Amino acid sequence: MQSSTPDHKLIIYQLLPRLFGNTQTINKVYGSIEENGCGKFNDITDKALTEIGKMGFSHVWYTGVIEHATMTDYTAYGIKTDDPDVVKGRAGSPYAIKDYYDVAPDLAVDVNNRINEFQDLVTRTHFNGLKVIIDFVPNHVARTYASDNRPQAVRDFGEDDDSSKDFTSENDFYYIPGQHFKVPAGYNPGGDEFVSPLKDGHFEEYPAKATGNDVFSPAPSINDWFETIKLNYGVYYLDGHKIYFGHxxxxxxxxxxxxxxxxxxxxxxxxxxxxxxxxxxxxxxIIPKLKVTHPELIFIGEAYDKNQYYNYIHNGGFDYLYDKVGLYDAIRKLTCNDEWSSTWEINAVWNTHCKGIDQHMIRFMENHDEQRIASRFFAGDAWYAIPGMIVSATLATGPVMIYSGQEVGEPAIGAQGFSGDDGRTTIFDYWGVPEHQKWVNNTRFDGVQLSQQQKELRGFYSDLLNTVKNNEALRIGEFYELMIANEHQPGFDTKLYIYLRYTDTQRVLVLVNFSRTEKTIRLKIPGDLLNQFNLNGNTGFTDLLTKTVFKTDDIASGVDINIKSTSGLLLNF
Structure with a gap:
């Protein structure tokens, strides 16, 4: 069980090296690596990392590091070609791992030196005061998985399997004996222009293996994770999910x-x-076993079943879990100005499935799976995220995460290849991220090409994250909900959310307005808090973000606060 009062707060910056340093701007749909370009480990320079650190981040999540299946030919380097019929996108999905002991050759300047280039990135990241997170994809691997970089003494996945059996706990994969795998009909890998002798609608796999999203059929659909194979942890899915953990x-x-x-x-x-x-x-x-030898390792779980959160934290050993089915969903509705949305839904998050584990929940408004805030599929305007980001960053002591490009309002416009026009930045294709590239400015990482509004937006994120990083109340303080105390106050609105974060030495009252109109509320602090903090008479409140000051002659009767539309205040008092 983890400590409920950590002495730090993780502030995570997620980036795909494939996208982050890419300066090419052609962005041809289904374009090759030569046409559309690809970022490299070496593009993430000391200057880039310095600028990331200046924004207040403590960790960088490098997404797509481990070698995964791709349509790009690396046979000249002794790397076996992947069959495009079981690869999604010209670049391939970072979650279809091809070799767990290697890094993606796309990301190296010198492909033969790719592991050393990644190690240099780790060293650079640490030198700049940041820590390194990478993906672990435990459930499935690419259909073309074959590790050529593993230590000789290590047996490869499936190497000792008895493929005549659909299941045994000794096997690494699940099999469909006597049947051949069938590529989904209608799949056109790489688009019409991509030509390969292997692009023939067939992939030889006999017997067929179960597909990553629990499809125990030789013929998964085009909407399944057909490019992946499910790994076997000793659960017999076809017999009522029976477990075989005798050894x-x-x-x-x-x-x-x-x-x-x-x-x-x-x-x-x-x-x-x-x-x-x-x-x-x-x-x-595995988590306690690894922490015996590497006690500082952290484990973040992508989880969506809120009824299992407690189980995976207290029994599974995870340090943090996604709060997607909870705070993200509630904040998204508020950010999109949903008619029926209410900030009372935020109360429901921390008071129900996150109760007692709020400090273990990682909060975000974007990641590689979710739509961009500035896209027409989400809010359509990056500035509408301000109240939601303030809440995501300050509601609890758990981590907050930003996705590369979010801080400059990247809208992910248009189809990109396998990734269609859906408001997401592609993880499957070679691509440049246009608004992010303005900050990169041909690897100068100085933001000179950004518009004034983009510079101000990035400034907001920097101010918010550094305030959280440096303010004890926001970083490690206790939480006190102020909605109930104010629901009958003049100006109260269910598009406002109000709470206090505090320690013995610092207090910050958080007030956000999700509404598209300006609000004024007579904000009241309950008597028990006034007594606890020994407050009476004249009191001033200073917004830590804008330095705006609000004053009252009688704190017991409240303080009049005017708050702009889609904005927030961090009131120090």
Whole structure:
């Protein structure tokens, strides 16, 4: 069980190296790496990391580091070509791992030196006072998985499997005996222009293996994770999810070796993909085992079943879990000005499925899976995120995360290849991120090309995150809800959200307005807090973000606060 009062707060910057340093601007749909370009480990320079650090971040989540299946040909470097019929996008999905002991050759300037280039990035990141997070994808691997970089003594996935059996806990994969795998009909890998002798609508896999999203059929659909194979942790899905943990399945030991390999390379933490598709018993076994040798490692779980949050934290050993089905969903509705949305839904988050574990929840408004705030599919305007980001960053002591490009209002306009026009920045294709590239400014990382509004937006994120980083009340303080105390006050509105974060030495009253109209409220602080803080008479409140001052002659009767539309205040008093 984790401490309920950490002495720090994780502030995470997620970036895909493939996208982050790419300066090419052609952005051809289904374009090749030569046409559209690709960022490299070496593009993430000391200057880039210095600027990330200046914004207040403590950790960088490098997404898509480990080698995954791709349509790009690296046979000249001794890397086997992947069959495009089981690859999504020209670049390939970062979550279809091809070799757990290697990094993506796309990301290296010198492909033969790719591991060293990643190690140099880890060293650079640490030198700049930041810690490194990478993905761990435990549930599935690419259909073309074959590790050519693993230590000789390590057995590869499936190498010792008995493929005549659909299930045994000794196997690494699940099989469909006697049947061939079938590529989904209608899949056109790489678009019409991409030509390959392997692009023939066929991929030889016999017997067929189960697909990553729990499809136990030789013929997954085009909407399934058909490019991946489900890994076997000793759960027999076709027999009522029976578990066979009489002794530790071989796969568990293989995963322990893999995570140790990356931890010894200097990785500080793992964002673990789709953790609920893997038995909690595995996590309860591997996380404590790894922390014996690497006690500072952190584990962040991508989770969506709020009824299982407590289980994965207190039994599974996770440090943090996604709060997607909870705070993200509530804030998204408010940000989009949903007619029926209410800030009381935020209360419901921390008072129900996050009760007692709020400090373990990671909050965000964007990541690689979610739509961009500035896209027409979300808010359509990056500035509408201000109240939601203030709440995400200050509601609790758990981590807050920003996705690269969010801070300059990237809208992810248009189709990009396998990734259609859906408001997301592609993770499958070679691409440049236009608004982010303005900040990159041909690897100068100085933001000269940004508009004045973009510079101000980035300034807001920097001010918010650094305030959270440096303010004890916001970083580690207690939480006190002020909605109930103010629901009958003049000007109260259910598009306002109000709470206090405090320690013995600092107090910050957080007031945000999700409404598209300006509000004025006579804000009241309950008597028990006035007594606790020994407050009476004249009191001043200073907004930590804008330095605006609000005063009252009689704190007991309240203070009149005017708050602009879609904005927020961090009132120090």
């Amino acid at each position: 530790v399945p071989p796969l568990w030991y293989k995963m322990h070796h893999i995570l140790t390999y990356w931890a010894e390379m200097g990785v500080d933490g793992f964002r673990c993909d789709m953790i609920e598709m893997v038995p909690v018993e595995f996590w309860a076994w």
